[in-house]
Amino acid sequence: MRIDEIIAAEGPTFSVELFPPKTAEATAALFDTARSLRELGPDFVSVTYGAGGSTREGTVEITRGLKEELGFETMAHLSCVGETREGLAATLDRIAEAGIENVFALRGDPPRGQEDFVQPEGGLGSAAELTAFISEGWDFTVGGACFPEVHPEAPDLETDLAYLKTKVESGASFLITQLFFDNQVYFDFVAAARAARIEVPILAGVIPVASFSQTKRICELCDASIPGRLEEAFRAAEGDEQAEFELGVAYAAQQCAELLVAGAPGIHFYALNRAPATRAVLGALRAARPWERRLGGTSDLASLSD
Numbered sequence: 001m002r003i004d005e006i007i008a009a010e011g012p013t014f015s016v017e018l019f020p021p022k023t024a025e026a027t028a029a030l031f032d033t034a035r036s037l038r039e040l041g042p043d044f045v046s047v048t049y050g051a052g053g054s055t056r057e058g059t060v061e062i063t064r065g066l067k068e069e070l071g072f073e074t075m076a077h078l079s080c081v082g083e084t085r086e087g088l089a090a091t092l093d094r095i096a097e098a099g100i101e102n103v104f105a106l107r108g109d110p111p112r113g114q115e116d117f118v119q120p121e122g123g124l125g126s127a128a129e130l131t132a133f134i135s136e137g138w139d140f141t142v143g144g145a146c147f148p149e150v151h152p153e154a155p156d157l158e159t160d161l162a163y164l165k166t167k168v169e170s171g172a173s174f175l176i177t178q179l180f181f182d183n184q185v186y187f188d189f190v191a192a193a194r195a196a197r198i199e200v201p202i203l204a205g206v207i208p209v210a211s212f213s214q215t216k217r218i219c220e221l222c223d224a225s226i227p228g229r230l231e232e233a234f235r236a237a238e239g240d241e242q243a244e245f246e247l248g249v250a251y252a253a254q255q256c257a258e259l260l261v262a263g264a265p266g267i268h269f270y271a272l273n274r275a276p277a278t279r280a281v282l283g284a285l286r287a288a289r290p291w292e293r294r295l296g297g298t299s300d301l302a303s304l305s306d
Contacts, residue, residue, distance in 0.1 A: 001073050002141040003102045004173040006043050007201045012291050013266030014041075014282055015176075015203070018066075018273055019048040020058030029273070030062070034070055036275040040282045042072070043266070046104055049077040060091065064098040075143065076100055079108025080130050084122035088130070092138050103140045105131040105172065128167045135171030144172035146202065148180050148189035152223045157189075161196040168200055176268045177205040179218070181251075182227050183258050204259050207270040208277035209234070209248030211241070249280045256281060257290040 007013050016037055021027045034045065047063045063076040076095050078088065095103060107117060107127040119125035124133060127144060134142050144167045147160060154160035164175070175198075180186055190202050209215045212234040219226055230251065237243035256267050267285075271278040 001101070003044055003073070003075060003143060004141045004201075006073065007174055007203075007265055012260050012264070013043045013203060014285070015044045015046060015266065015268045016042045016271050016278060017046045017048065017268060018062070018271060020062045021273070022058075026273075027062070031065070031070070033271070033273055033275040034066055034072065037271070037279055037282070038070055038072065040279060040286060042269075042282070044073040044075055044102070046075040046077060046102075046268075049079050049106070049108070060094050060098055060100075063095070063100055067098070067100060073102075074100055075102035075104050077104045077106060078130065078134075079106040080120065080124045080126070081108035081117070082120055083124075084120060085124065085133070086122070088124070088133065089137070092134060092140075096138060096140070101139075101141060102143065103134055103138075104143045104145070104176070105134055105167075106145060128163065128170045131167055131172050132170035141173055142171050143174050143176060144168070145178065146175040146189070146193070147178045148185045149178070149223065149225060157192060161192060161198065164193070165196055165198050168198055172200065174201045174203065176203045178222055179205045179207045179224050179270055181230055181255070182225070183255060183262075186259065186264070187262065201265040203266040203268045204256075204264045205268045205270060206252055206256055206259075206281075207272075208252035208281045210245050210272070210274060210277040212237070212244050212248075214272075215248075245277060249277050252277070252281045253284045256285055257288065260285070260291040261293050263294055 018030060018034070021030050045066050047059050047066070049059045059076055063074045066072045067074045078091060105127050107130070124130050131142050131144060134140055146164055150157050150160050154163070177186065186204055193202060207215060216226065233247055234244060237247060259267065269278045269282065
């Protein structure tokens, strides 16, 4: 099923992002994670695409396996890094042959050791170009990334939104945000996007923190901020793994509930290939159904631009 159709259905969308493992043991663990999450009925699972060839060959196979073996609706990530047009076309053909209907189009981060993105010879230079390339040649639903705290390479929000609009005009029918912890950042971003006439659904990207040190490293890599009071609470745990896990789950559950009450169309969990934290948060949301208390009965935050 196509993700734009899933999002358009009644009720919020819940999805989980996983990454291709590098070993057979890690692959088995990934499928155990997926089986555990399957019981809570995520609407789709996405699989990331490694830069510079690190794990990209596994993306299609893992995405195919999650769909065929476990019955998930799936989305394969695809990036421009290190790829020619011919290479991208071959990968897209493989995705289509696997029966996958959804692709997440990214420019991609530079490979490790390379400071700036360099457009590959014979390749593409942006997510908008990749989105247009996919839309013109294949029958996929295409999603795109967005950055509530502004893309690190954009000088300001206005410039970032102007580029995001070209991505949508090129064929992206929904967006997923980079991870964030302050919901007001998301609310303000959606209001600004609607004012810029970006009308597609914007799913909120949330990471249920299981390890503070790991999450802090991820935030430093993607320029996502951690609110001071939340960081203080994690530091008060003094490295106690169970205390960090409990705090991370409690915070994410509250964060997601507030987002859904306010009208976010869905939550995209950055699960880091582990089930317990995401499972706990999604289970709590399924039980509490906070979206049934939705303010004003809106399905997305479009009203903020009125």
